[in-house]
Amino acid sequence: MKQVSLLPRSLILFVFTILFMALSLQPCRAQSPETPPPAKLSELLRLMNDPELRQWLEKRQAAEPQAPAIAETMIETGEARARSRYQALRSAIPNIPAQIAAATSRVREQARNNGFAPVFVLFAALVGVGLAAEWFFKKTVVKARFQNPLIALAVGEFGPWVTFALVSSAIFLAVDWPPLLHVVILFYLLAFIMARLAFAVCKILADAGALSAFGHRRIRLFIAVLAIAGATTSLARPLFIDRDVETIVSYGSSILLLLIAIEAVWRRPENVTATGQQTVVNVLYSLYMICIWFFWATNFLGLFWAGIYLIVLPKLLVAVGQTAEAFAKGHWPNDNKNSARMVLAVRGARALVIVAAVAWIIFIWQYNPNILARENPTVDATVRGALKSIVILILADLCWQLSKAFIDARMGDANNAASSPSAEAARASRLRTLLPIFRNALAAVVIAAAVLTVLAEMGVQIGPLIAGAGIFGVAVGFGSQTLVKDIVSGIFYLMDDAFRVGEYIQSGSYMGTVESFSLRSVRLRHHRGPVFTVPFGELGAVQNMSRDWATDKFLLRFPFNTDVAKAKRIIEQIGEQMKADPEIGPQILETLQMKGVEQIGDFGVELSFAFTALPGRQTYIRRQAYTMIRDAFMENGIEFAQPGVHASGEEKSDAALMLQKKWGEHLAGSPSPRT
Known part of the structure; x- marks a missing residue:
C-alpha cells in the first residue's frame, strides 16, 4: 500500500x-485540606461574631502598615517557591x-x-x-x-x-x-x-x-x-x-x-x-x-493538551479516517465513499477520536487540583460547556452525514428503478419527490437542535429564545400570508400525491415536466425548453399526464366503398405485430384496435382507432402505427379519402361559361398596369 x-x-x-x-x-500533587471538627468550627464562628474581638481586629489592621500589591505578592511568592x-x-x-x-x-x-x-x-x-x-x-x-x-x-x-x-x-x-x-x-x-x-x-x-x-x-x-x-x-x-x-x-x-x-x-x-x-x-x-x-x-496541563490537539488532531483524524476507510473498503468493496456504511465507518472513527480527546480534557479539568481557572465559576462553566458543545456538534454532524448518505442512496435506487415496471416506477418516482424535501427538513431540524443544545450547555437560557421564536413566527405568518399559503399548499399537494418528479403536468397556462421542488414552489421544464418556477399557491387544479396509463385515439378517412371488415382484420394484424415488437411492445398496455365507423363525411367515412400505452409514450407509438397502417393498406389496395369538387353534365359547362364571362368583364374594366 x-x-x-x-x-x-x-x-x-x-x-x-x-x-x-x-x-x-x-x-x-496538591494535598486536600483537612476538615476541622464541627464543634471547633462552630466555636470559631461564634468567636468571629464577638463584638470585642471584631473591634480588636479592626484596630490591629489599622495599625499595621499597608500591604504590598497583589501582583507583587504573587510574583515574590512564586519566585520563592x-x-x-x-x-x-x-x-x-x-x-x-x-x-x-x-x-x-x-x-x-x-x-x-x-x-x-x-x-x-x-x-x-x-x-x-x-x-x-x-x-x-x-x-x-x-x-x-x-x-x-x-x-x-x-x-x-x-x-x-x-x-x-x-x-x-x-x-x-x-x-x-x-x-x-x-x-x-x-x-x-x-x-x-x-x-x-x-x-x-x-x-x-x-x-x-x-x-x-x-x-x-x-x-x-x-x-x-x-x-x-x-x-x-x-x-x-x-x-x-x-x-x-x-x-x-x-x-x-x-x-x-x-x-x-x-x-x-x-x-x-x-x-x-x-x-x-x-x-x-x-x-x-x-x-x-x-x-x-x-x-x-x-x-499547565490545559495548555499542554491544547498545544497537542492544535497540531496533532487534524493529522490524526486523517490517519484514522484512512485506516477506517481501508477496513471498510476491504469488507464492502462495492460501496462508494458516500454510502451509509462507509460514512459510518470513516466519520464514526473520527468522531470517536474527537470524543475521546474531549473526554480526556474533561477528565483533566475535573480532577487536576492545580488548575486555577476552576476557582472562577464563570470560567469553569464556560470551559465545561465548550467541551460538551464540541461533542454535541460532532454527534450532530455524524447523524446528519448518516441520514444524508442514506437518503442519497435511496434516491440513487429510485433513479435506477425509474425504468422498472409501473408499480415500482411509481414508488421510485414518489421517493424522488419526497426525499429531497425530507432531507432539507431534516437538516433544518438537526441544525436547530444542535444550536439550541449548544446554547443550553453554554449557560444561555433557551426558554425565552424559543418563546421569542414562536412570537416571531406568528408575526412572520401574518406578514407573509402568500408565502405561508404556498408552503401549506405544497404540503397538501405532496400529501395528495398530485404529481412527482419526472411527471408531465399542466395547470392553467403552465405545463412541463416536474424537475424539482422547494418549500414554496415547483420547477417545470416545458417540452420546448423553458423552465417555469410556479408557487404552489398558484397551481390550482393540476392535470397529470404521466400517471398510470394513457389512451390515444385518432381518426382516419377512407372512401365510401372501403371494405370495413377487411380494414379491421388488417388493423388486428398490425396490433399483434406491434405487441410482439421487442422495442414498442413493452410500452403498450392495450394494443391497437379499430373501434368502427365514427361518422360519414362529405368525402368518405371516418374510422376510429385507439390503443393504451405507458404515459408519455403514446405519441411515439402513434407515429409507428401510422406508418404500419399506411404500408399495410397500400399493400391490400385500400386507399385513403381525398377531398375534391364533383360536377357533371350541362351544369358543369354552364358554370364554366358563366365564370369565364365574369372574368373577361373584370379584365376589360381594369386599368392598365404601370410599368
Whole structure:
C-alpha cells in the first residue's frame, strides 16, 4: 500500500500523549485540606461574631502598615517557591543512586525471605510463559479467512496479544506474591502488555498506509522507552523513594522522550527541496515541542493538551479516517465513499477520536487540583460547556452525514428503478419527490437542535429564545400570508400525491415536466425548453399526464366503398405485430384496435382507432402505427379519402361559361398596369 508520512505531527501525538502519562505519576500533587471538627468550627464562628474581638481586629489592621500589591505578592511568592523547589531537587540528585539501591535491596530481601527468586527472573519467567502460550495459539488455532487483509492482520495481531494478556494475568493472579514483589511485577507486566498493544495498533496503521516506515520504527522505540520509564516512575511511591528523587526521575525520563521526538523531527523523510526551508521547519517544530514540554513540566496541563490537539488532531483524524476507510473498503468493496456504511465507518472513527480527546480534557479539568481557572465559576462553566458543545456538534454532524448518505442512496435506487415496471416506477418516482424535501427538513431540524443544545450547555437560557421564536413566527405568518399559503399548499399537494418528479403536468397556462421542488414552489421544464418556477399557491387544479396509463385515439378517412371488415382484420394484424415488437411492445398496455365507423363525411367515412400505452409514450407509438397502417393498406389496395369538387353534365359547362364571362368583364374594366 501507499505509505503516507504523517511525521512529525503524528509522532508528536504519541510523544506528548505518553509524556503526560509519565507526568501523571510525578510527585507534584496538591494535598486536600483537612476538615476541622464541627464543634471547633462552630466555636470559631461564634468567636468571629464577638463584638470585642471584631473591634480588636479592626484596630490591629489599622495599625499595621499597608500591604504590598497583589501582583507583587504573587510574583515574590512564586519566585520563592520556585527557588526552594530548585534547591530541593538539586540537593536530591546525589541521593538518587542510594535511594534506588535501597529500594532494590528491599525488594530482593523480601523475595528471598518468602522463598522467591529475584524479581527479574520471575518477570522473565512470567513473560516467557505468556509468549509460549501466544506461540501455541498461533500454531494450533485455525486462522479465519478474511477477504480484507487489514482485518486478517488485526486478528493476527490482537489474537496473540489477548492470549498473552490472559495467560500472564492468570498466572500472576494465581500466585500469592509478597507486597513489594507484587507491585513491581504488576507495574512492569502492565507496561509490557500496553506496549505490545501499542505495537499492534502501529502495525495496523502502517499497513493501512496511515503511518510511514520511519514513523513506525521511531514510535516503537518511543513506546519501549516510555513503558520502562513509566513503570519505573510509578514504583517510586510504593518502594518508599523520596518525592524529590521521584520528580528527578520523572523529568529525566520525559527529557529522554523529548530528545527521541526531536531526533525524529530532524531525521524524518520529507519532500522539501530547499535545505534552508527544511531547517527552519525543523527548528520551529523543535521549539514547539520544547514549549509543550515546559507546559507539562510546570503542570499547565490545559495548555499542554491544547498545544497537542492544535497540531496533532487534524493529522490524526486523517490517519484514522484512512485506516477506517481501508477496513471498510476491504469488507464492502462495492460501496462508494458516500454510502451509509462507509460514512459510518470513516466519520464514526473520527468522531470517536474527537470524543475521546474531549473526554480526556474533561477528565483533566475535573480532577487536576492545580488548575486555577476552576476557582472562577464563570470560567469553569464556560470551559465545561465548550467541551460538551464540541461533542454535541460532532454527534450532530455524524447523524446528519448518516441520514444524508442514506437518503442519497435511496434516491440513487429510485433513479435506477425509474425504468422498472409501473408499480415500482411509481414508488421510485414518489421517493424522488419526497426525499429531497425530507432531507432539507431534516437538516433544518438537526441544525436547530444542535444550536439550541449548544446554547443550553453554554449557560444561555433557551426558554425565552424559543418563546421569542414562536412570537416571531406568528408575526412572520401574518406578514407573509402568500408565502405561508404556498408552503401549506405544497404540503397538501405532496400529501395528495398530485404529481412527482419526472411527471408531465399542466395547470392553467403552465405545463412541463416536474424537475424539482422547494418549500414554496415547483420547477417545470416545458417540452420546448423553458423552465417555469410556479408557487404552489398558484397551481390550482393540476392535470397529470404521466400517471398510470394513457389512451390515444385518432381518426382516419377512407372512401365510401372501403371494405370495413377487411380494414379491421388488417388493423388486428398490425396490433399483434406491434405487441410482439421487442422495442414498442413493452410500452403498450392495450394494443391497437379499430373501434368502427365514427361518422360519414362529405368525402368518405371516418374510422376510429385507439390503443393504451405507458404515459408519455403514446405519441411515439402513434407515429409507428401510422406508418404500419399506411404500408399495410397500400399493400391490400385500400386507399385513403381525398377531398375534391364533383360536377357533371350541362351544369358543369354552364358554370364554366358563366365564370369565364365574369372574368373577361373584370379584365376589360381594369386599368392598365404601370410599368
